Amino acid sequence: MDTGTVGETAPPGWVGLPGGLLVLRRTLLVLWMVLLALVTGVLLGLLTGPAWAGLALVWPAVAVWGWVMLGRNWRSWRYAERADDLLISRGVLWREETVVPYGRMQLVEVTSGPLERRFGLASVQLHTAAAATDAKIPGLAPAEAERLRDRLTELGEARSAGL
Structure with missing residues (x-):
């Protein structure tokens, strides 16, 4: 096979x-x-x-x-880093899967409000040129959120260098 x-x-x-x-x-x-x-x-x-x-x-x-x-709802949230894009999947009744190509990312930010900080959480917000493809991954550990932000920023800069 x-x-x-x-x-x-x-x-x-x-x-x-x-x-x-x-x-x-x-x-x-x-x-x-x-x-x-x-x-x-x-x-x-x-x-x-x-x-x-x-x-x-x-x-x-x-x-x-x-x-x-x-x-x-919590079990439905997941994400995957692939070679050319980031996948974010969520939803129980209405599944939603967002594909964000690394080359289209303009800004990746990590946010953490007072309650999130109290529980040791942070969110990664992805911004692209098209507002409809902006995506968010909530509830990450701050170290993972920062690692993901750094990796996505690095991949975004590498992929958009030819534009």
């Missing part, structure tokens, strides 16, 4: 996101649902009576559903 067929490309080496992003999102989910349950329970209890305060139990049910959905 010949595995070296001309024109055939090797499957990309997909890399998933580290677990820190999932922990951050689930923590925010739990905090918001607890806050909403407390506010709903207290307001309904005071305004309409204790029987209606039971409606606050909707929020824990939403939290359980959101917990599962956040896990599915």
